[in-house]
Amino acid sequence: MNLKYVALSCLLIAVSGGMNAQSEEGYRVKIQLKKPADGMLMVSERVPNSTMWFTDTLQLKKGKTIHTGKVQDPCLVTYALRSENEDFLGSFSIFLDNSPHIEVKGDNLRSLRVTGSPAHAEYERIEKEGKELFTNYGTLRYKYGKTFGNKALRDSLEPHYKQAYERIYDYILGLPGYAESKVAAYYVYDYFINDALKLEEALSKFSPAMDNNIYIRSCKEELDRKKKIAVGRQAFDFCLSDLDGKQYRLSDDKGKYVLIEFSASWCGWCKKEIPFLKKVYEAHKENDNFRMFTINLDDKREKWEKDVKELGLPWPVISDLKAFKSEVTAAYNVHGIPMIFLISPDGRIVANNLRGEKMIQTVDRLLNEMNTFPFSIKGEVDQFNDGCAYLYTLPPENKLLDSCLVQNNQFTLNGRLEKNQRGLLFVQGADKLSAAINEVYVQRGTIGVSLVREGRKHRATYTDAPLQAEWEALMKAFKETEEYHTYARINDEVQQEFLKKNSASPKLKAKQQTALFDAIQVIAAKENYRKKEVLTSLIYDYCSLLTTQQLELLCASLDASLHDSYYLTKVRKYIEQENLLANGQLAKDFTAQDLSGKSVSLSDFKGKYVFLEFSASWCSWCKKEIPYIRKAIEALKDKNIVFITLMMDDKRERWEQDVKKQNITWLNLSDLKGMRHSQIAKDYNVSGIPASFVINPEGVIIDRDLRGDRILQQLKKYVK
Structure with missing residues (x-):
């Protein structure tokens, strides 16, 4: 139970223990225990507004003591037993009323019987029956x-x-x-x-x-x-001034979310909230839909002024210098600080008593909702009955949007998105063995999906999903073009070469890029697709196989109405990152740790060539690269080059086991954040592994994505 410890100012008129005289109309509790014989009973009353943990101390001598006093109303009282060495031995409770002949008897704390109190008898009955x-x-x-x-x-x-x-x-x-x-x-x-x-x-x-x-x-x-101050109530419209006399009225910011903090110069807990408030401000200071105020509750201008100067808060600090006598504090029921409210664009309280990370999350969520739309996916899955359904966004986010139970073959997934995105629908049976996996283009509104088993797979049929229908039609048309067939043939050649040599020649990869670019150009030029948002998703899907120049040409050819679409924004970001990693660009410095915990930075090797490889314990293709890296290390062991493998694991034990199992003897580092969360992977635009970079003694990128025998072949050209 949520039991609150409260003061006795209005409840206990007189409390005494041991040998103190009892009031005529008060209670008298005779306590008799066989074990333990001696000790202390710490008395506490569970009543409202308490500032005291214990309200009396009784000495237990030969197992006996008497507790006397008077209560205004019956209340729950707990007796905590401590030994003479102050070790806690246990406790018992009485629902105490002003009965004069209450007795507590028992061999020990577990066998106590309370008599003589009607209130306690009622309490015992309620506890027993319930x-x-x-x-x-x-x-x-x-x-x-x-x-x-x-x-x-x-x-x-x-x-x-x-x-x-x-x-x-x-x-x-x-x-x-x-x-x-x-x-x-x-x-x-x-x-x-x-x-x-x-x-x-x-x-x-x-x-x-x-x-x-x-x-x-x-x-x-x-x-x-x-x-x-309940959520949903209209917020009181105040008008207060800052130190310069500029007035701020809450209603002037109608249409925005407004965060209001009540604070004072003397409030230590308020100071502890400032780092969190600053995080909120920094995250949303450019957002026209957000405003922050601190209402200072000092009653002296000099204290207010000193506090403002010392803190240097970048948002308005306002006051009427009436402290807790202000009509504003009365209107917002402020009796303690800090007290933080969030007001909605229509002037209603949407959150109160916000603190710390919860405040940050609440503001982030609500401001995000202003710029997002709701969606729902109602599904039916064949032959599952029970299980779980999950909806993830596809790369680059790979974020879980929602999950729910499957009941009687049906499920409903809900969420919000800023822009239309493709998602992965994963439905798992209760047996954890059967699963249905399908992609869906998520958009505003309610999408229906029927997953029907066909052999070992489930075929998805969507309703009320126009973008999904457009995506399916686009992919069908794309793969039917002659240019795509040419690309598919060359892509097969690349895959075959990879299987044989663990790498593909630059010439063949260039042919692959050209064929793919031609295929996308053909479909993008068709009038019925040129203005379709789904086209941007197609370009994003293949962007890692195209050059930045090819991507820029494709982006420029799209209709202007698509420029703010989710996937085109991601393509532009990809181009920007790739340009920063092009040959001739300075490699970004990073710091990671080896297995001994020693921090190592890329800049530690200035003056040397660096072969930097991104790998992971779970990556099978990375394992195939190990013999080629060993070969290069052996051949260049006397040269001015260092080999670094950056592990994209998020568990130390997996990383450590892999290093031992593969007998990795060269420098092996990790930030243990996994590929999705590693800032190093983001800085080097690594979305798939293995990936590699060659960096010269000046710290400049001179080559990348070397695989197989090409590792040694290319490095020999640089390291002479």
């Missing part, structure tokens, strides 16, 4: 909390978790005598204090006679606070 509900809810709540990052598992648990929560709610509201039960009031406080809808309904069913109960009063106060 034990299965409470246990089930607690178990599901724990499991549900551990599902972060596993959406499929989270989705499978969520209905059970919600059902368990609803059963707890129904059980508590159905308790006998609920309307005037002070024990029921505790359960409402404990379970529903953070659920405004449930809390409001639960409070409405209590008798007016309960209005002054400590738990009821706290719940009502919390509900009022939540309503005031």
Whole structure:
């Protein structure tokens, strides 16, 4: 249970222990244990607004002690037992009322019996009769909390978790005598204090006679606070000035997301939020749909001014110098700082009490949604019944967009995209052996897909998917052209040469590039495809096989309406990166670690030739390169050259095992970020491996993508 430790200022009028005299109308708890005989009982009351962990200490002598005092309302009290050496031995709880003859007896903490307290008797009955509900809810709540990052598992648990929560709610509201039960009031406080809808309904069913109960009063106060700043409520429109007297009104930024931080010069926790606030600002300072304010809650101008100068915040810091007496703090229910709100473009509160990474993620997500569109894929898969469905974007992102369970052969995937993209639909059966894998062009709206088994594969039929239909038609027309047939024939020759020599001659690769360029040019020139967005995806698919000059010609030939399409943007980025890696360009410096943990940089080898290879433990083609690299190392061992292999693994053990298994004796480095996340791979535009670069003693790229025997052949020309 979510139990809160709270102050006793309004609950305990008098608390005493041991030999202190008891109040006539208070409680008297006689505690008698057989084991342990001596120790201390640390007393704590679970009531609202507490600032104290322990409110009394009782000395246990020969297993006995007496606890006396007075409570305004019955409340849950916990006794934590410590030995004379202050070792924690265990605890027990009583729902304490002002009964004068309460007794706690038992051989040990596990066999205690409490008598003489009507409130505790009611509490015991509720716990006993609801034990299965409470246990089930607690178990599901724990499991549900551990599902972060596993959406499929989270989705499978969520209905059970919600059902368990609803059963707890129904059980508590159905308790006998609920309307005037002070024990029921505790359960409402404990379970529903953070659920405004449930809390409001639960409070409405209590008798007016309960209005002054400590738990009821706290719940009502919390509900009022939540309503005031609840998500969806209209944000208070303030008008405040900065140090120069410039006024800022919230409503002036209607149509934008506005982040409002309440802070003060004396607030240490506010200072800790500044790095996160700066990250938000830097990420979105150029976004016309976003604005930030800090509302300073100092009451002296000199303190405000000093704070502004010391922090040097690049966004407006505004104030009315009324601190917590300001109508703005009252309107936003600010009783503690930092307090951060996010206001929507229509002036409503969309998030409150934001902090740290959650704040960054919330702002990123909502601003992203302003520039994205929703999509949904509703599918039916033949002969699966149950399983999981996943939707990934195709390269260059390879990002998981959504996942869900397959139930009764059906699934629904949802998400948002900034621009239309092709995705990979992967549906896996519950047996983990059967799978349906198909591509889909994702666009705004709801796409239907039927996956029908044909032999070992599933054929996909799409409905309400115009871009997918255009893509399929384009690829069919492309592969039917004579130019494509020429390219396919030359491509087969390249593959055969690779199988024989682990490399292809530059002359043959040039023929391959020309044939492919001609094939794409032919289809791009057709009037019915020249303006089609799917054409940009075709160009991107083959961009790594074309020269930058060929790609620039293709981009220039496209209709102007396609210039902002997702794939054309990626092609332009690819051209830009490739130009930075062309012969004659300075190789970008990097630092990675060897297996001993030593950091090594490319610049460490200035004055030497460097053969730089990108590889990985899982890459079979990379393994085929190893004999050729060994041959080159042996032949050039007395020359001014160093060989470096950069491993694109993300697990040290795999990297280490591969180095040992392959007996790699030359310099072997890694940043252990994997190819997708390695900044080195991004800087060198590596999307497939093996990949290689030759760098001269001045740090300039002079050759790349050497394979097989060409490694030694080319290196001999450079290293003389």
